[in-house]
Amino acid sequence: MQVQAKAAKEVGAKLESYSFEIESPQEFQCSIAVEYCGICHSDLHIIDNDWGMSQYPVIAGHEVIGIVKEIGSQVNHLKIGDRVGVGWQKSACLQCSDCLKGNENLCNQNQPLIVPGPGGFANHLLTDSRFAFPIPQGIDPKVAGPLLCGGITVYGGLRAAGMSSGQEIGVIGIGGLGHMAVQFASKLGNRVTVFTTSEDKAEFAHQLGADRAIVVSKGEAPPKPDRLLNILLSTVPASLDWGAYLEHLDSDGTLSFVGVSDAPLNLPIFPLIMKRRRILGSPIGGRGMMIEMLSIADRFKIEPIVEVFPSDNINEAIDKVRSNSIRYRAVLDFNQS
Amino acid sequence: MQVQAKAAKEVGAKLESYSFEIESPQEFQCSIAVEYCGICHSDLHIIDNDWGMSQYPVIAGHEVIGIVKEIGSQVNHLKIGDRVGVGWQKSACLQCSDCLKGNENLCNQNQPLIVPGPGGFANHLLTDSRFAFPIPQGIDPKVAGPLLCGGITVYGGLRAAGMSSGQEIGVIGIGGLGHMAVQFASKLGNRVTVFTTSEDKAEFAHQLGADRAIVVSKGEAPPKPDRLLNILLSTVPASLDWGAYLEHLDSDGTLSFVGVSDAPLNLPIFPLIMKRRRILGSPIGGRGMMIEMLSIADRFKIEPIVEVFPSDNINEAIDKVRSNSIRYRAVLDFNQS
Secondary structure, three states, X not given: OEEEEEEEXXXXXOEEEEEEEOOOOOOOEEEEEEEEEEEOHHHHHHHOOOOOOOOOOEOOOOOEEEEEEEEOOOOOXXXXXXXXXXXXXXXXXXXXXXXXXXXXXXXXXXXXXXXXOOOOOEOEEEEEHHHOEEOOOOOOHHHHHHHHHHHHHHHHHHHHOOOOOOXXXXXXXXXXXXXXXXXXXXXXXXXXXXXXXXXXXXXXHHHHOOOEEEEOOOOOOOOOOOOOEEEEEEOOOOOOOHHHHHOOEEEEEEEEEOOOOOOOEEEOOHHHHHOOOEEEEOOOOOHHHHHHHHHHHHHOOOOOOEEEEEHHHHHHHHHHHHOOOOOOEEEEEOOOO | OEEEEEEEXXXXXXXXXXXXXXXXXXXXXXXXXXXXXXXXXXXXXXXXXXXXXXXXXXXXXXXXXXXXXXXXOOOOOOOXXXXXXXXXXXXXXXXXXXXXXXXXXXXXXXXXXXXXOOOOOEOEEEEEHHHOEEOOOOOOHHHHHHHHHHHHHHHHHHHHOOOOOOOEEEEEOOOOOHHHHHHHHHHOOOEEEEEEOOHHHHXXXXXXXXXXXXXXXXXXXXOOOOOOXXXXXXXXXXXXXXXXXXXXXXXXXXXXXXXXXXXXXXXXXXXXXXXXXXXXXOOOOOHHHHHHHHHHHHHOOOOOOEEEXXXXXXXXXXXXXXXXXXXXXXXXXXXXX
């Protein structure tokens, strides 16, 4: 089958139309007619080869929603016509202790959808069905894509930090990740405090479910806490004054990193020790957690807020993602392509 | 009653004999005839006013073992003649949520035994009985003192990191803290790896129960791991190559700090995120944990290894602690004083 894709032919290039052939699905594979695909900052990092592992032409896109068109001989959890989603991860060894514990996201052999191989900026995707997840009927397919990457990232980071209910949860940054984190935390029965640099976003945070929003000017420390948090999720790719943020955590509280800068983490140790605080980093989530997250998003009406672009306008959409002017996730519509 | 103590009359001074009066115990207080008192590096920090909170004359000593001589009217968990121990903490508010959860060590009002007020470098101690813990009969009083501070510190740091049994546990540093951590971890059914800068201590680690000891030259990174750890406890007051040590942790593993340098923690974030690793700091332990730790030390024959000095030789003992030439804890004998 001929695939019509949007590819970056070299580092940082504008995306151009690009077509290639795919075979029929083998064994565990399935082919998907792409309906929508989100644009994530990681797509830009791969287009720009920021992590030194890109292979050109790059066909990015890893928040893919579409309809199963064909399945391989070993596929029995999907049938033709199902709506599925594919996120950052396309495979794992499925045999190591991480995989066997349901933590395929931690597998040493885990492979991203788009490195190497084509992702979802295309009208069709051939992929491993074992990392294609049925999308519950209650979730609007237009908004579902970002759940598969940004959504699982924040959900995983909150659960790894011990999110339960009745807790005080902080979210640093209201962007593509943070606006979903606020919804998960608040709709699952927690009180949410937001830290943002933007007055507008502080106001909007309340609509997302936040109880409180604290505006912190760029480069400044947050004010002293007047309410302590059990969990503080950092979604921002920036080096902040972590010592000052740690003071916002209650005893046994956890600062959970899901968005990070490349810079090393630099933080004072005494605020950790005095209150037995913790720090963790968390990457996406395993397959079991993905299904749980999608079910929760369905039942609790947790929806990424998206701007939808026709797939032909992909470069415009990418420019808006680059300039951080999307509120809050960009999604490409491939239905017409 | 007249107390004969050993006091530092000014910053960093040699200790001199010093006597003062104590009243009879009021309400929850008890008076203790000191038998033994350990010397901890924290005592030196207080003698030297390293933390800017010392009040002179300083009477240090916070690993106190002795016999209850008198009790106040409200004391009902101790009786005259009981052997008890007192550690770093002498009081807490007992009403905040930390205290009510059994985490008196995290209480904002928690007060160290020796700042302000006299500690255990003396023949008698008047203190709050609620922070005086009965010493199980099976524990040799000569070695018991270091359990009350160093022992609870490593036990707390291991438990906070999720120590269970059947785990792979690493201990960085075989000194006053580390030599107890190896015993707790191994005797409670875990396999222990030690990281030390000393060939001698590497050899000795096996006698303490370690399965494996890795010698890491000062200023160098540890070698690449060939076995991954669930918990890595750092007992050293030094800035190490934390990125290299994080690589020794398995997925969901925890690097637990109980000994630290004053320098900020500097570490790469990606090794945290890729394997969902954690970092925590832990201070001593609450009262419930103290009793649990003492019971385990009794039942599993976990004993600090000590050098005992007559109390009159306190300055010699302190010099040996200062020069890190004690193996592994110094204890003063006050029975003759």
